[in-house]
Amino acid sequence: MKTQTIPPEERTLLTEQLYGEEIAVSGPFQCDLCGREITASNRVMYDALRISDLPKLQATLDIPECWMLDAARCSHCETDTLDPTTNGIDEVLMSLPIHESNGVLSADTTEVTVLEYSPSADGYYPPAVNLGMLVRQGDLGLLRWSRLKWVLDHLPQAHPLVSDIQTLVDQSIEKPPEV
Numbered sequence: 001m002k003t004q005t006i007p008p009e010e011r012t013l014l015t016e017q018l019y020g021e022e023i024a025v026s027g028p029f030q031c032d033l034c035g036r037e038i039t040a041s042n043r044v045m046y047d048a049l050r051i052s053d054l055p056k057l058q059a060t061l062d063i064p065e066c067w068m069l070d071a072a073r074c075s076h077c078e079t080d081t082l083d084p085t086t087n088g089i090d091e092v093l094m095s096l097p098i099h100e101s102n103g104v105l106s107a108d109t110t111e112v113t114v115l116e117y118s119p120s121a122d123g124y125y126p127p128a129v130n131l132g133m134l135v136r137q138g139d140l141g142l143l144r145w146s147r148l149k150w151v152l153d154h155l156p157q158a159h160p161l162v163s164d165i166q167t168l169v170d171q172s173i174e175k176p177p178e179v
């Protein structure tokens with residue numbers, strides 16, 4: 001995938017909608033991929049998403065069409081690509097400072113660096129959806145091909161999520177070759 005520059009108006013929306021978003025209100029700040037604890041003294045890499053063209057799912061789960069933090073990445077899980085990207089979802093890979101106030105961590109988007117951007121019109125047809133799993137995990141990122149690929153590449157075969165996700169991948173209309 002060629003790197004896309006995020007349009008200025010989109011960058012403004014991202015900055016406004018994620019500003020002050022609370023992270024790790026209770027408990028440690030953990031990598032959303034591998035679970036390692038993240039020290040928030042430096043900039044942290046984050047995936048952000050906006051579900052913007054999956055109308056049935058948005059209506060069913062009442063998902064607002066705004067930018068949301070998807071997954072924090074510890075230094076072990078940093079990446080330089082959003083591939084494979086997903087159609088219907090705007091995706092951003094960014095790094096930003098984390099602000100701490102009274103023990104509450106929040107996103108400081110005033111100094112965000114957008115590393116990669118994939119508009120919703122780009123990417124593979126969305127993977128098949130298991131609503132029960134989505135609600136149980138509370139993780140809309142599992143609608144993204146890149147997150148599914150990460151699960152299959154990194155979690156042990158015996159992990160309960162792996163077989164559920166493999167089933168979804170097998171049921172999907174289009175499957176990225178790298179998954």
Ligand SMILES: [Zn+2]
Nearest residue numbers: 031034074077
């Ligand atoms: Zn990690």
